[in-house]
Amino acid sequence: MTEAIRTRCCIAGGGPAGLMLGFLLARGGVDVVVLEKHKDFLRDFRGDTIHPSTLDLIHELGMLDEFLKRPHEQLTAISARVGQQAVTLGDFTHLPTHCKFMALMPQWDFLNFIVEQARGYSNFQLITEAEATDLIEENGVVVGLRAKTKQGEMDVRADLTVGADGRHSIVRQRAKMDVRDMGAPMDVMWMCLSRRESDPAQTFGHAERGKMLVLINRESYWQAAFVIPKDAAEEVRQRGLPAFQREIAGMEPFLRDRVQELHDWNQVSLLTVKVDRLKKWSRPGLICIGDAAHAMSPIGGVGINLAIQDAVATANILGPKLRAGTPSAEDLEAVQKRRNFPTVATQRLQLTIQNRIIRRVLAGTGPLSLPWPLKLLQWFPYLRRFPARIVGVGFRPEHVALFLAKRAPSEVVRVA
Numbered sequence: 001m002t003e004a005i006r007t008r009c010c011i012a013g014g015g016p017a018g019l020m021l022g023f024l025l026a027r028g029g030v031d032v033v034v035l036e037k038h039k040d041f042l043r044d045f046r047g048d049t050i051h052p053s054t055l056d057l058i059h060e061l062g063m064l065d066e067f068l069k070r071p072h073e074q075l076t077a078i079s080a081r082v083g084q085q086a087v088t089l090g091d092f093t094h095l096p097t098h099c100k101f102m103a104l105m106p107q108w109d110f111l112n113f114i115v116e117q118a119r120g121y122s123n124f125q126l127i128t129e130a131e132a133t134d135l136i137e138e139n140g141v142v143v144g145l146r147a148k149t150k151q152g153e154m155d156v157r158a159d160l161t162v163g164a165d166g167r168h169s170i171v172r173q174r175a176k177m178d179v180r181d182m183g184a185p186m187d188v189m190w191m192c193l194s195r196r197e198s199d200p201a202q203t204f205g206h207a208e209r210g211k212m213l214v215l216i217n218r219e220s221y222w223q224a225a226f227v228i229p230k231d232a233a234e235e236v237r238q239r240g241l242p243a244f245q246r247e248i249a250g251m252e253p254f255l256r257d258r259v260q261e262l263h264d265w266n267q268v269s270l271l272t273v274k275v276d277r278l279k280k281w282s283r284p285g286l287i288c289i290g291d292a293a294h295a296m297s298p299i300g301g302v303g304i305n306l307a308i309q310d311a312v313a314t315a316n317i318l319g320p321k322l323r324a325g326t327p328s329a330e331d332l333e334a335v336q337k338r339r340n341f342p343t344v345a346t347q348r349l350q351l352t353i354q355n356r357i358i359r360r361v362l363a364g365t366g367p368l369s370l371p372w373p374l375k376l377l378q379w380f381p382y383l384r385r386f387p388a389r390i391v392g393v394g395f396r397p398e399h400v401a402l403f404l405a406k407r408a409p410s411e412v413v414r415v416a
Contacts, residue, residue: 002153007033007125008322010145010158012132012171014041016107017290017307018164019114019126024315026124027061028404030322033156034124035147037131037165041108048216048223049301050103050110052095053397054308059098060400063117070113072105073219077384078391080205082371087378090388102392104203104218107304130154132165135174135286142175142285159326160318161286164307167274169292177278177288182351184273185359186212187233188298189226191268193258195219206251209364213251222255224248225271225298229362233270241265273297275347275354282332289314289335294343297350299358300391306346312398313338319404342395349390 009025011018014036022034050072058064078090093100118124129150136144136155144157163171172179195217205214212227226248228236236244245259262268277294281287290307314335321327357371377383 002155003149003151005033005154005156007031007156007158009033009160009162010156011035011162011164012145012147013163013165013169013290013292014038014111014126014128015164015166015290015307016111016114016304017292017311018162019111019118020308020311021162021164021289021314022124022126023114023118023121024311024400024404025319025322026118026121028315028319028323029123030319031123032125033158034126035130035132035145035156036126036128039129041111048104048107048110048218049304050105051302051305051394052092052097052099052102052392053394054305055099055103056097057308057312057398057400060405061117062405064098067113068103070105070109072103072109073217074101075104075203075217076101077202078204078388079202080207080374082207082374085378086204087374088381088384089374089377090391091381091384092388092392094385095388095392097393104216127154132170135161135171137285140284142283145171159285160322162314163286163288163292164290164311165292167276167291167295169288171286172278172288172292175283175286175288177280177283179276179278181274181276182347184275184297185230185354186227186362187230187273188271189228189233189236189268190271191224191226191262192218193222193224193255193261195222199254207361208251210362211247211251212358212361213248215252222258227358227362230273237265244268271298275350277343277347281336282329284329284332285326287314287318287332287335289339293336293339294347296347297354299350299353302346302391302394305394306343309342309394309396309398310335310339312400315404316398316401319401339396345395 008031011022011034014034018034022032025032058067076092077088079088130147132145133148134146135142136146142161145161147154163169165171203217214225216223248259249256274295275297281293289310296303317334318327321331
């Protein structure tokens, strides 16, 4: 027997976009159900960066002090080494934001924090181990989702259905939405290596001709990203784990004894990099946001920030519409109009870096020299504020609408 639920908004996906949107809609008095296919948020190597503009949103919601009590690291600058030359790429300390740093927090801790806040509202419901499998349509309009649970099938009917189920979105597949794939020249192999007090303090990237390594300081360990040419993971594995260990140690000799902590390939996770976006984010009754609408490159770690900004814009625009009834097609299109510019601008910048820098680095041999734009950052420290602004704030930061800001559960008027 199929279980049936009725709500105002049903969201597929309990990631940053889905949970932030669910929380904001519930805060605005709208009944909302979020479906998450896993039983918890404990997955390795999900994005852990909380950008200054996202911290501004948490501040606007009156939750920043509580948020910053959670274990996290604060990153005030980003740096890189090209060959033997070091350069600071961006300095967050001059940003016009409440927090002048990027917070590094495991994504499961961030998501659990949002869920804790959301559960203060009786009209928020998170259903775990519930995987969206299909859309429910009537007369060409999406009226809900069908999901698979441990108990069997579940139908969730809603005035608005949201696909926030990531870059491999089932929702956008079932909706047959057109995707523009812009390609990527690399994939990323992620791993953890222990960290010592004598190690470098900063998070940094290191490029040598033919290879790239990014080390993210997580206090007790390094979160390491080894960048490889597209679809080269199997070739890397065939060369053997010792050869892989030697490549990492060759780039960063201080890790020479730490690479032995990698005992088998199960400790190395592959991120298949995609850069794509939907030509149209919505259909009647349905909208996609976050990675389901636009998969981002890991460059700059901006995917989470854009997903959360999408959620805020969606809540600002569609929250009042959902309180009154069913959003129109024009209402849904307004979200894409609002978020299209920052999405396109960010992806164009990422594609430029991918194709003009990363592709050449991974394809080349011999020593590397510092490109002239990076030399300018080295010579003129003031210029480091511009990359920091693009990464830390983005092209169009969102702000929480007044009807949502600092609203306590007792002040919410529920709309069923």
